[in-house]
Amino acid sequence: MKKNAEVNASPICQARMTGISDAMSLLSGKWKLLILGTLICGVKLGYMDLLREVGGIGTKMLSKELQDLEMNNLISRTVKDTKPVTVEYAITDYGKTLEPLIDELAKWGISYRQSVINEWTMTAEG
C-alpha cells in the first residue's frame, strides 16, 4: 500500500532541504553571490568600484542588492566624509561565513567550464 508515502524524507534530509531553501532566499538572483565574491576576494570597495568590478551590473540592481545584503548583515556600508562623499562596502564577519560556500561554487564553476572545453577539444579531435 503505502500510498503517498514520503520515500526519502528522513529528518536530516528534511532539515537539509529547509536549509537549502533558507539559504537561497537570501542569496538568490543574478548578482548577490557575485557581489559577495568580489568583496570577499578583496578589500573595501566604493560604489563606483563595485559598479566596475561586478561586470555588467547597473546602478539600480547594485543599489538594491547592496541594501538587501546589508539588511541581512552580510555586508557593511560606511559613509566616509570625503568630498565628494564616498561609501565603503565591506564584507562582515557574518558574510565571511559564506566563504566556504562561495569557494565551492567558484571551484565547481571553474571545473565545469574546463569540462566543457575538454568535450569540445575531444569533438574537434575525434
Add this chain to the structure above:
Amino acid sequence: MKKNAEVNASPICQARMTGISDAMSLLSGKWKLLILGTLICGVKLGYMDLLREVGGIGTKMLSKELQDLEMNNLISRTVKDTKPVTVEYAITDYGKTLEPLIDELAKWGISYRQSVINEWTMTAEG
C-alpha cells in the same frame, strides 16, 4: 589618476567570478538545487516520488527542471518497463560532484535559521 581602474580584478579573482556565473547559470532558480539535494540524499526516485518529496513543486516545473538537469548530465532518467511505466531519476557521478556545494549550502542555511531563532529569543528575553 587611475580613472576607471579595476581595483580588485586579479586573474584569480576574475576566474572565480566567471566560475560563480557559470555555476549559477546551471543551478539558478527555485528548484534545481532542491531536486539535486533530494536525489543526493536518497536513492532513485520516480516522478511522483519527487513530486511528493520536493514540497510545493508542480508538475510543469518538475518536468522542466528534470529535463534541464538531465541535459547537463547532472541526473539520469531511466524508463522501466513496468505497467504503468515508471521512470527512475538518479543523480549521476557528475551530479555528485555538487555534493560539497550542496552540503555547504544546506549547512549555511541551517545555521542561518538557527541564528534567526536566537535573535528572536534574545529579543523576547531582553
Add this chain to the structure above:
DNA sequence: ACCATTAGTTTCCTATTGGAAAGTACAGTC
C-alpha cells in the same frame, strides 16, 4: 464503463527579475 496510477504536456495567467536611461543631490575643478 469508470476510476486510479504513472508520467508527463499545454495553456493561461501573474509575479518577480532585471535593465536602460534619466533625474537628484552635493561638492570640487576649470
Add this chain to the structure above:
DNA sequence: GACTGTACTTTCCAATAGGAAACTAATGGT
C-alpha cells in the same frame, strides 16, 4: 557657469520564472 565625480533613486519597459488547472496517453483494477 559648465563640467566632473560620487552615490544614488525613479520610471518605464521587457523578459523570465513560476504556478494552477486542464488535458493526453497508456494500462490495470473492479
